[in-house]
Amino acid sequence: MDKLLITGGRQLNGEVTISGAKNSALPILCASLLTADTLKLHNVPRLNDIRTSLRLLNQLGVHTQRLDDGTVELRADQVTSLEAPYDLVKTMRASILVLGPLLARFGEARVSLPGGCAIGQRPVDQHIKGLAALGADIQIEHGFVVARASRLKGAVVRTDMVTVTGTENLLMAAVLAEGQTVLENAAREPEIIDLAELLIKMGARIQGHGTDRIVIDGVETLHGAEHTVIPDRIEAGSFLCAVGAARGDITLRNVIPEHLGATLDKLREAGLELTVGDDWIRAVMQQRPKSFDVRTQEYPGVATDMQAQLMALNTLADGAAVIIENIFENRYMHVQELCRLGAEIDIDGYTAVVRGVERLSGAAVMATDLRASASLVIAGLAAEGETLIDRIYHLDRGYEQMEVKLRSLGAAIERITGKEAA
Numbered sequence: 001m002d003k004l005l006i007t008g009g010r011q012l013n014g015e016v017t018i019s020g021a022k023n024s025a026l027p028i029l030c031a032s033l034l035t036a037d038t039l040k041l042h043n044v045p046r047l048n049d050i051r052t053s054l055r056l057l058n059q060l061g062v063h064t065q066r067l068d069d070g071t072v073e074l075r076a077d078q079v080t081s082l083e084a085p086y087d088l089v090k091t092m093r094a095s096i097l098v099l100g101p102l103l104a105r106f107g108e109a110r111v112s113l114p115g116g117c118a119i120g121q122r123p124v125d126q127h128i129k130g131l132a133a134l135g136a137d138i139q140i141e142h143g144f145v146v147a148r149a150s151r152l153k154g155a156v157v158r159t160d161m162v163t164v165t166g167t168e169n170l171l172m173a174a175v176l177a178e179g180q181t182v183l184e185n186a187a188r189e190p191e192i193i194d195l196a197e198l199l200i201k202m203g204a205r206i207q208g209h210g211t212d213r214i215v216i217d218g219v220e221t222l223h224g225a226e227h228t229v230i231p232d233r234i235e236a237g238s239f240l241c242a243v244g245a246a247r248g249d250i251t252l253r254n255v256i257p258e259h260l261g262a263t264l265d266k267l268r269e270a271g272l273e274l275t276v277g278d279d280w281i282r283a284v285m286q287q288r289p290k291s292f293d294v295r296t297q298e299y300p301g302v303a304t305d306m307q308a309q310l311m312a313l314n315t316l317a318d319g320a321a322v323i324i325e326n327i328f329e330n331r332y333m334h335v336q337e338l339c340r341l342g343a344e345i346d347i348d349g350y351t352a353v354v355r356g357v358e359r360l361s362g363a364a365v366m367a368t369d370l371r372a373s374a375s376l377v378i379a380g381l382a383a384e385g386e387t388l389i390d391r392i393y394h395l396d397r398g399y400e401q402m403e404v405k406l407r408s409l410g411a412a413i414e415r416i417t418g419k420e421a422a
């Protein structure tokens with residue numbers, strides 16, 4: 001298992017290019033199942049989750065090809081299996097996103113229930129409820145969601161809570177359904193808009209994406225399209241937290257600053273000087289951060305996927321901060337590890353109180369999930385001495401070459417691979 005070794009205390013300076021968004025690319029890859037024509041996708045990040053998705057799609061019979069420039073071509077003209085097996089689904093919850101497209105185009109799907117996960121229970125009942133409302137017959141059998149429908153029929157679907165992948169699954173199902181579907185209480189994340197825009201290029205009729213009411217008029221078939229995945233707002237936010245903690249002067253390239261609105265507000269509260277252009281953000285930090293409170297919310301609020309990184313920044317702040325995690329019931333696994341680095345944090349249910357300390361000190365820590373890993377990297381960059389982060393396979397799920405990018409900014413960070421790390 002690989003580890004990361006960080007020698008903290010170096011400032012970050014220079015430019016870094018942000019990769020395509022994992023959470024946009026994952027549903028978009030699954031949209032390839034909706035047509036027999038070719039999808040040509042640009043700016044697809046090189047991540048373990050993307051490799052897992054491509055493996056899953058291959059297993060279903062989708063022909064996939066990755067070109068050197070980050071382009072991925074997919075063609076689902078010979079789908080040979082309608083089953084997403086446990087061994088692939090267990091490593092990545094987003095595999096559930098094949099359910100809607102398979103059912104809509106082929107009238108059948110068997111998708112393993114996603115396995116346990118470190119940040120909360122994460123049921124898929126809303127995906128199932130929505131597909132049932134579109135006329136699917138759905139059973140849970142032997143750990144699989146087994147869904148059948150001759151042709152899905154449009155309906156009004158109101159999910160009990162805002163769900164990102166739930167909205168995406170229902171959107172991909174509804175585009176091929178007969179008649180009109182209205183998704184109420186829909187997620188408004190930029191990744192939903194990106195998916196909807198791809199589907200529209202494929203011939204889908206969708207209105208209202210980006211609002212909480214999406215109206216879809218089903219069509220008989222969809223065709224091929226070419227699309228560029230949006231930049232990863234969470235990767236961008238993570239680098240900004242890193243410079244906030246380690247200090248320095250960095251410029252992010254290939255970003256859409258408006259997707260980071262709530263995060264940028266928080267970072268300004270922390271004392272970062274931010275200059276924002278069309279597709280770049282410059283961040284300068286030369287002082288100790290000031291503490292700032294965080295309440296995670298659905299977009300356009302502060303993303304739960306930024307909570308751990310914003311907490312890492314707060315551990316070094318002047319003052320105390322209250323952090324409230326509103327989306328996942330178990331997303332404080334990083335707290336114990338940040339405390340190993342000298343942070344002072346108390347948790348009470350969904351609330352964490354962070355009392356900023358003047359310095360962190362390097363230690364051996366364990367990554368427990370994707371954004372927890374990022375928070376440990378951020379803290380390690382600012383800590384005195386060496387921090388050794390174990391289980392960074394979590395980080396590799398969602399950050400493209402994070403240590404290479406950080407090294408280019410001047411960080412002392414090395415990957416220790418395989419046996420060497422044991």
Ligand SMILES: CC(=O)N[C@H]1[C@@H](OP(=O)(O)OP(=O)(O)OC[C@H]2O[C@@H](n3ccc(=O)[nH]c3=O)[C@H](O)[C@@H]2O)O[C@H](CO)[C@@H](O)[C@@H]1O
Pocket residue numbers: 023026093094120121122123124125126127128161162163164165166303304305327328329
């Ligand atoms: C691949 C992807 O895009 N992942 C993102 C997606 O995850 P994901 O789509 O899994 O998260 P959801 O938006 O669905 O979850 C929001 C809340 O709803 C609950 N819920 C959801 C569906 C359901 O059927 N029943 C139910 O109870 C969840 O347990 C959670 O408490 O959105 C999350 C919230 O922004 C992000 O943290 C993840 O990075």
Ligand SMILES: C=C(OP(=O)(O)O)C(=O)O
Pocket residue numbers: 023092093094119305370371398
């Ligand atoms: C929780 C995340 O991803 P996933 O939904 O794929 O687990 C994330 O991106 O922070």
